[in-house]
Amino acid sequence: MEHRSRAGTSAPENEDGTFRRALLGALLAGSAARVALALFRPLWADETFTLVVGRRSLPGLLEALRVDSGPPLHYLAAKLLLLPFPGPGPADVVVRLLSVAASLLHVPLLLRIGRRCGAPRAGLTAAVLFLFLPLAVASGAEARGYALASLLALAAFERLLALRDAPRAATAVAAGALGGAAVLTHYLALLPVGG
Numbered sequence: 001m002e003h004r005s006r007a008g009t010s011a012p013e014n015e016d017g018t019f020r021r022a023l024l025g026a027l028l029a030g031s032a033a034r035v036a037l038a039l040f041r042p043l044w045a046d047e048t049f050t051l052v053v054g055r056r057s058l059p060g061l062l063e064a065l066r067v068d069s070g071p072p073l074h075y076l077a078a079k080l081l082l083l084p085f086p087g088p089g090p091a092d093v094v095v096r097l098l099s100v101a102a103s104l105l106h107v108p109l110l111l112r113i114g115r116r117c118g119a120p121r122a123g124l125t126a127a128v129l130f131l132f133l134p135l136a137v138a139s140g141a142e143a144r145g146y147a148l149a150s151l152l153a154l155a156a157f158e159r160l161l162a163l164r165d166a167p168r169a170a171t172a173v174a175a176g177a178l179g180g181a182a183v184l185t186h187y188l189a190l191l192p193v194g195g
Helices: 011-040 045-054 058-068 073-082 090-104 106-116 120-132 134-139 146-165 169-185 187-194
Strands: none
Touching (some): 011 090, 011 120, 045 073, 045 090, 073 146, 073 169, 090 106, 106 146, 120 134, 146 169, 169 187
């Protein structure tokens, strides 16, 4: 005999609704925190470097990275986003918004990974925790490559899980390309991608 609550729904359905509401609340709060930091926090030195390098010519960008920094993918993305805004100003925030978007795109990936692992509630819990994790909030609002590299590494992991479930050449290539893109975004991505 199935247990029903007073509202006429089963206990698991009620728990799923609670988890979904928690995710929605976390998504709203996590998004608001990231956007507020992206729009109102002053730029710091490394973000200024991203903006300066992103406004250089392509050869100048690559030369600056050869001398002083890391992999080029995030700087190339910054360059593309800054093309309509050739000079410094309020539009500099567009590079931070790339990180906001990359950070928030972790949520559907965490949910998908949870389902692939046969633990959808674990994926939901991971997504909620990620939305509130202070380091994820801070890096998800910076004009740096951390959120994008993390997203690409997580996407590579999800594709590896898909490869485990259904071996296909296209899935393997996608996993490798995403892992490579993560490493080309930030050298710290070597740790999760290598793992």
